[in-house]
Amino acid sequence: MSKMRWLNIVVVLMMVLVGAVAVQAQDDVVELRMTWYSDGNEGEVMRDLLDRFEAENPDIVVVIDEVAYSTGILENLPIQLAAGEGPDIARVTDLGGLSEYYLDIGPLVEDPQYYEDNFGPFLTWLRPPGNTDGIFGIQNQLTVTGPFINRTLFEQAGVEVPSDVSDEVTWEEWAEAASAVAEATGTTAMAMDRSGHRLAGPAISLGAQYFDADGNPVIAGDEGFRSMAQLMIDWHENGIMSPEIWVGNAGQYAAANEQFVNGELVFYMSGSWQIGQFDNLIGDAFDWEAVPNPCGPGGCTGMPGGAATVAINQTEHPEEVARVIDFLAAEENLREFHERTLFIPAHAGIASSGLDFQTDNPLAAAALNQFSLAATQLSPIAVDLQAYPFNRVVFDSTRDRLTQAIVGELTLDEAIERMQQDIDEALAAVSE
């Protein structure tokens, strides 16, 4: 056999060998899929953290599947999970509603007590009914609902900001002041995210109970809820509330970010997750600020909420998933995540030691402080409602039925009756 021929054989064998080694090496690396959505820069920050994790743990690769919040997280993820086709890790906001699909990583993490000490009350939000000690993930975003105002518009209109003169401003006072500003400046007075969750804080402030004595969700006969619903109808009728959000959209969540960012809105009921976006998009174009939640007979509360990064029990790599979450939960990594995303921490240690939020904008820093304060002023009803596993049934029905009342398809009494029916029928389906 000629020299050339031998050379050819050797080259081919080497190629086969290299290929086999590459395949083997690939087999040794575990790939985890993480379903994620972003409101701001949290996807980038998470990627940076995971890059660091992968450098320290070359046997694990985490692929982030970035999806849209409404369709990806609220609609498709539950179907994927029910079909057994879920990811290994997911960022979820329907915290208790998906708890049957969470993996208890308690036995797999290095120090379960660390989770109990730092995420204690928020671990219960992720636990399925009856579970008292499971660790299913980390609450790495605590949100609180509350209003933002465009202070520049108040100044231009020469109207005093109600919260400058009183610690407890009612919804009616805010509506009156915002209307005066809107009239003087040719803007829209108020907007609220189209969400039953956003409505709940104001309703609880006006005395809504949401639950009966047995802990069942009840809307019918709840006078506090009715008062808030009536206010919403009146505000839409009077043109105080922007029709674009609740009336102009149907069947889904809608936000008024664009109107507020464009300086067209005086008062915007939303929540702390908007701070990062406002910081980026508004900058110093006008003075915006977060103000305390308006008050009523039930207090001055917003709604807690947020997102958790959870382990999914359909994973084939539970140990690797636990290692990823352990890394993300570590105080230094979580601190960086919060400081860069401007998210309020749920981690007790980080919250108590304070954060150096990465913003030069004093408006953003002030808003973060305001929402951090609001997090300590939550009504117990608000906390219970957030912890209730089927709270989205309540939120979605109140949102859609109230819209029908606003546009005149139903009277308020009929709308409330339908809300109760929707909730009862959905819960009956769960127990079938």
Next chain:
Amino acid sequence: MSQMDAAGASSTTIEPIRVKQRFSPGRFIGEIAVEIFSFVMNTIEIVVGPLQRLIGLERMPYFFLLPNMLIFGIFVLFPMVLNFFYAFTGGTELFLRDRPYVGSANLARLFDCQNFLNPNSCNQDIFWRAIRNSVTYVAFDVGGIVIFALITALILNRNIRGRGFFRSVFFYPVLLSPVVIGLIWKWVIQTDGILNGMLNLFGGDPIDFRRSAAWMRFWVVFVSVWAQMGFYTLILLAGLQSIPRELYEAGEIDGTTKLRGFWHITLPLLKPTMLVVLVLSLIRAVQVFDHVFVLTGGGPGSATTFIVQYIFDTGFSNQIKQFGLAAAASLVLGSVLLVLTLMQLRVGNRGDDAA
């Protein structure tokens, strides 16, 4: 003659003429394509040849239909059968085996109504609002499509300048995805959209389209007619061009006016084509969902919520996914579509008979 030829051939040798061909890439690719095609056909022949001998030539069409039927069975027929069974189950589990049998409870819930004309008196009020909305939508949408497609086809059938260009212009929206169509028109009609910008430019007040049920009902029909008209115009245009010109010439000789010609020649002869357009647009209108969902989300309130959106919301969008109820509503929709399809088949058969 043949002997002479034979003698000549034996005495002289004729050299074949060699034409020196230049390399042509097109010819080269063509030859390779022919080789590949021959290879594929010969390979198929290895299977098809013995099969044809085994089952006979007359049964071979079924063999060629098999792949299509298989896909149809898996992706259409099987889900339909599955949907039928889901309609009789309750609970929230995804897999049929885990779901409890509830008999006709889901259908009973849908039809639990004191007065079918008043959705508020029905247990599933949104379902009946969706039915009412769908009936209204179908009437205006189909009517709009047939009338405007006919007018457009009549104009484009005339010998006007730029006829090809206009045909393309009217057909272009048909190529767009319904989601894109919904988004484009959403930008046009939103409060600070293009339309209000133009109104403002000409001194008018902006109109809050998205707040008004009447306006949004108009827009969903308008957008649908805009998007689909081109397709039906082409069908009608084909129908118009198949009408013999002699009939019009004979009419002209008899002094028939253009309007009379339209009523007594064009319309009667275009009737079979118009029936096809009517039934096809009817089926599509009953199934309406995508562009409306993007454009209005079903609102304001439930003013533009149609049956398919009710099914989608009940089965997929809500936190508690009531697949059984959604499947029961699908059965109702399926029944309506079955009737319409039978109508279409009957119309098609009548056309064949007439031919």
